[in-house]
Amino acid sequence: MDDLDKIMQTLPEEERGAIQKRAGELVTAYNLRELRVLAGRTQEDVSVGTGIKQNNVSRLEKRADMKLSTLRDYVESLGGTLKIVADVAGKKVDLSRIAERSRHGPKL
Structure with a gap:
């Protein structure tokens, strides 16, 4: 527990x-827009939380592909935590550390 x-x-x-x-x-x-609305946040809130300009937040919410670090920053600006879990052959593997390394580690 x-x-x-x-x-x-x-x-x-x-x-x-x-x-x-x-x-x-x-x-x-x-999608990200729905997540933001459900969290009760505005694009301006996300802008302040991520450092991304508001008009770019709007563009980001329409994208299907982005860096893990960008997605992590967006989710954290909503007060959440990004969790990445792979389900392979019935086994769940937490890959969240990949997003964390994207913040601190060297680029591969």
């Missing part, structure tokens, strides 16, 4: 239900 599970257990049932509903909504976002 992680810290979040422990915290969730201390909350009243109604509040836990609201949190789980909201988390479910965020999980069903199909």
